[in-house]
Amino acid sequence: MREKHPGRGGASGKKEGAMNAINEFFVSAGFMPRGYGFPSSPIQLWVDAISDVVITLSCYAIAVVLWIFARRRTALSFSRPLLMSAFFVFADGTTHLTSVLNIWQPDYWLATCVKAVTAIASLATVALVWPVTPKALALPGANQPQRANDDTLREVAAPRKATEHLHALTITPIQIVESQYFSGFLRDIAARNETERALRDSEKRFRATFQQAAVGIAHVAPDGRWLRVNEKLCDIVGYTREELLSLTFQDITHPDDLGADLAQVRQVLDGQIDTYTMEKRYLRKGGSEVWIALTVSLVRDDAGTPDYFISVVEDIQRRKVAEEELRERTAELARSNQDLEQFAYIASHDLQEPLRAVSGSLQLLKRRYEGKLDPRADEFIGHAVDGAVRMSALIGDLLAYSRVGRREDPRQLTECDEALSSALKNLSVAVRETGAQVTRGSLPTVLANSTQLTLLFQNLVGNAIKFRRQDVPVQIHVGAEARDDAWVFRVADNGIGIEPQYFERIFLVFQRLHTRQDYPGTGIGLALCKRIVERHCGHIWVESEPGKGSTFLFTLPRDPV
Numbered sequence: 167m168r169e170k171h172p173g174r175g176g177a178s179g180k181k182e183g184a185m186n187a188i189n190e191f192f193v194s195a196g197f198m199p200r201g202y203g204f205p206s207s208p209i210q211l212w213v214d215a216i217s218d219v220v221i222t223l224s225c226y227a228i229a230v231v232l233w234i235f236a237r238r239r240t241a242l243s244f245s246r247p248l249l250m251s252a253f254f255v256f257a258d259g260t261t262h263l264t265s266v267l268n269i270w271q272p273d274y275w276l277a278t279c280v281k282a283v284t285a286i287a288s289l290a291t292v293a294l295v296w297p298v299t300p301k302a303l304a305l306p307g308a309n310q311p312q313r314a315n316d317d318t319l320r321e322v323a324a325p326r327k328a329t330e331h332l333h334a335l336t337i338t339p340i341q342i343v344e345s346q347y348f349s350g351f352l353r354d355i356a357a358r359n360e361t362e363r364a365l366r367d368s369e370k371r372f373r374a375t376f377q378q379a380a381v382g383i384a385h386v387a388p389d390g391r392w393l394r395v396n397e398k399l400c401d402i403v404g405y406t407r408e409e410l411l412s413l414t415f416q417d418i419t420h421p422d423d424l425g426a427d428l429a430q431v432r433q434v435l436d437g438q439i440d441t442y443t444m445e446k447r448y449l450r451k452g453g454s455e456v457w458i459a460l461t462v463s464l465v466r467d468d469a470g471t472p473d474y475f476i477s478v479v480e481d482i483q484r485r486k487v488a489e490e491e492l493r494e495r496t497a498e499l500a501r502s503n504q505d506l507e508q509f510a511y512i513a514s515h516d517l518q519e520p521l522r523a524v525s526g527s528l529q530l531l532k533r534r535y536e537g538k539l540d541p542r543a544d545e546f547i548g549h550a551v552d553g554a555v556r557m558s559a560l561i562g563d564l565l566a567y568s569r570v571g572r573r574e575d576p577r578q579l580t581e582c583d584e585a586l587s588s589a590l591k592n593l594s595v596a597v598r599e600t601g602a603q604v605t606r607g608s609l610p611t612v613l614a615n616s617t618q619l620t621l622l623f624q625n626l627v628g629n630a631i632k633f634r635r636q637d638v639p640v641q642i643h644v645g646a647e648a649r650d651d652a653w654v655f656r657v658a659d660n661g662i663g664i665e666p667q668y669f670e671r672i673f674l675v676f677q678r679l680h681t682r683q684d685y686p687g688t689g690i691g692l693a694l695c696k697r698i699v700e701r702h703c704g705h706i707w708v709e710s711e712p713g714k715g716s717t718f719l720f721t722l723p724r725d726p727v
Contacts, residue, residue, distance in 0.1 A: 225259025247294040257284040382479030390414035404451035420447035457486040582609035589624035607645030630659035663712040
């Protein structure tokens, strides 16, 4: 008997028993596992399985992409073929998935059904894709827009190149005996076409300028008819373009301005002037007036015959209204000033006589009764006499101030030396009493009112004497120098001086810096000087430092005014 080996025989028996059981199962079911068809090495089995899995996943991904593209690009006419293609790819991927399952778990009926569905899907896909293939091939490629642009540029450039060598051909048949010939005449018209193009561009620019100008522009026939008008002119006169073209400029010109306008037109037509400018009034459509600034020039044809006028119209209504308001206010102010001057002159003149009577009576009363009454009475009489004297001086200064502003101020060439000498003669008492030393430089001859110029020097020198320092002799110098187009006069002293903050105030009427007890006066002297200088188109000012004297400067024109 052969000896049995329990260990080896037991393991081999178990393996053989398992294989027999599997064989019996598949054989009895009529199937065989797909894995049995591979060699004993498992590498081929796994490569086959993994490849089917990868193909399945790729098909599913492609199907999803095709489905999304078809759903979002609904404008395309290929959505149905795309959806069927997606289904076909999905079904094909499923067949590979069943192949993987059949390796270990065979279900051949499922695999057969999936393949049948895939076959049907493939036929349907072919049926849908085949008819639309020509349309798909006709779609533009990625570079086709660029090719289209290039073709367009070539089409545009071709006529341009053609115009560079453009010719006009004229053919005329000629019959000679029994033979017929043709005569051809070839002309180069490229230059003419270029000229026409430039002319069209120029006309385009002209129309844009004409219509968009901020002023009214029009072409007017020699007889006054409007030929062409822009929108701004229509706005100025209130007419539409059609209404204005049916009128003449004479129809809308104010009657008071028409004569002057026509006279200028005749001069232009006669060749006496080339252009003219004037301010006139147009009558708007509603009947209101509008002031305009008009500039007109004439265009003639090659024969020199007047062709049309070019009129530029600017609306100056607002400016005219403002000028009229200014004239009215100026006239009103002038009347007011004249009335005030007249009143001051009459009042000052008429007050002189009663004041002289009062002053004379007070003087007599003082001479007759001074010392005969009690001291209080003498004091009262003294105050009354002083008040009358001050009143007389004040009225005299007001009268002089008002005279300066009157129109009838005769002016003539005046020697400033003579005017200063007359002023010093009037101040001789004050000069003698104070011991003032008055020196002068070279003084010019000016066009002025001699009386007022004398009064000017008299007030300035008189002030220098009045506002003197008690500790030094009075020294006054009068001089002049040429500066640009004016003479600059200087009246300098060594008096008490003036604080800078009062440089403007001292030239105002009734402005005083000191009390009457210290420095008597009416407060009109420097205001009178300022008025005289300004009436002569000059300017007056002061330069001073307290305790070091003052210099009054004023200007008078060098040329006669």
